[in-house]
Amino acid sequence: RVKHENRGDFRFYTSEMQAHTERALLLASALRHAVAGGQLHLHYQPQFDVSTRQVTGAEALVRWSHPSLGVLSPAEFIPVAESTGLINELGAWVLREAARELRRWQDEGVAPPMLAVNLSAVQFRRPDLPECIRRELDEAGIQPERLELELTEAVAMDDPEKALHMMRQLAASGVRIAIDDFGTGYSSLSYLKRFTAHRLKIDQSFVRDIGEDEDDRAIVRAIIRLAQSLGMHTVAEGVETEEQLAFLKAEGCDEAQGYLLARPMPADDMRAFLAANRALIVR
Ligand code: C2E
Numbered sequence: 265r266v267k268h269e270n271r272g273d274f275r276f277y278t279s280e281m282q283a284h285t286e287r288a289l290l291l292a293s294a295l296r297h298a299v300a301g302g303q304l305h306l307h308y309q310p311q312f313d314v315s316t317r318q319v320t321g322a323e324a325l326v327r328w329s330h331p332s333l334g335v336l337s338p339a340e341f342i343p344v345a346e347s348t349g350l351i352n353e354l355g356a357w358v359l360r361e362a363a364r365e366l367r368r369w370q371d372e373g374v375a376p377p378m379l380a381v382n383l384s385a386v387q388f389r390r391p392d393l394p395e396c397i398r399r400e401l402d403e404a405g406i407q408p409e410r411l412e413l414e415l416t417e418a419v420a421m422d423d424p425e426k427a428l429h430m431m432r433q434l435a436a437s438g439v440r441i442a443i444d445d446f447g448t449g450y451s452s453l454s455y456l457k458r459f460t461a462h463r464l465k466i467d468q469s470f471v472r473d474i475g476e477d478e479d480d481r482a483i484v485r486a487i488i489r490l491a492q493s494l495g496m497h498t499v500a501e502g503v504e505t506e507e508q509l510a511f512l513k514a515e516g517c518d519e520a521q522g523y524l525l526a527r528p529m530p531a532d533d534m535r536a537f538l539a540a541n542r543a544l545i546v547r
């Protein structure tokens with residue numbers, strides 16, 4: 265113990281690691297109660313047609329309101345859910361809640377054409393996923409075409425043959441598929457061609473610096489061209505400025521999502537947003 269006293273870096277590193285591990289353990293045990301305890305809820309972020317600014321869809325984003333820790337980001341607790349296996353229960357809850365909310369929008373006559381839900385790698389690997397999705401859609405009375413499943417490029421490329429098989433099953437059941445965070449993984453173009461995805465979501469890291477970085481402009485342009493030639497639509501994530509939107513429009517990007525257009529919002533606010541923008545919803 266005394267020996268470590270001179271190794272400041274080492275001690276700093278371990279205490280940080282320890283804090284990280286302790287928080288992960290704390291979250292893991294708290295997360296067990298979160299689903300059943302009603303601490304999870306969904307926020308919804310609208311998606312817009314880049315040219316017309318009509319509402320074309322929305323993405324469901326999970327939030328966790330912990331009684332003492334406050335609202336936690338999925339970037340922090342999804343990995344914890346994945347490593348503990350709780351992701352299956354959490355993922356099923358997200359699907360059910362999203363389908364029910366979409367049903368409410370439909371009943372109120374304010375539903376956009378589709379709602380997207382993020383899938384974890386763990387969910388995507390389960391052979392019973394298509395069946396699970398079909399059951400939730402049936403129970404909520406939702407047509408499969410109205411649901412989009414987002415999986416990241418990294419998940420799709422992890423075991424591409426398996427991913428291909430799962431995507432085909434899902435697409436055959438009628439649901440739509442989007443490749444999330446595109447450009448950050450390592451897609452093989454030969455697989456991308458065979459994936460039955462409807463949309464590519466351009467990762468926000470490329471969109472962020474469109475104004476300053478010629479390389480990012482080139483990458484975004486290339487992704488749009490690639491998607492066009494493969495018959496897929498593109499959605500730009502993280503659009504925060506008019507300048508970014510103008511560039512995307514000029515380059516032929518189809519849809520956009522970001523703080524400039526609308527922030528993710530709780531279900532009540534989203535219903536109010538949809539009702540107020542009824543005339544702008546694509547049907
Ligand atoms: P994602 O699917 O790529 O979602 C986009 C993230 O960007 C969201 O963060 C959203 O709130 C944020 N965002 C939207 N517009 C802007 C913008 O203009 N600027 C910036 N800087 N950010 C913007 P969020 O909600 O914290 O979610 C983070 C990630 O957590 C998601 O990335 C997704 O991978 C994961 N996630 C969220 N909900 C779920 C879920 O229900 N299940 C699973 N498995 N993962 C989820």
Ligand code: MG
Pocket residue numbers: 323382414444
């Ligand atoms: Mg997403």
Ligand code: MG
Pocket residue numbers: 444445465467468501
């Ligand atoms: Mg993304």
Ligand code: MG
Pocket residue numbers: 445
């Ligand atoms: Mg992401």
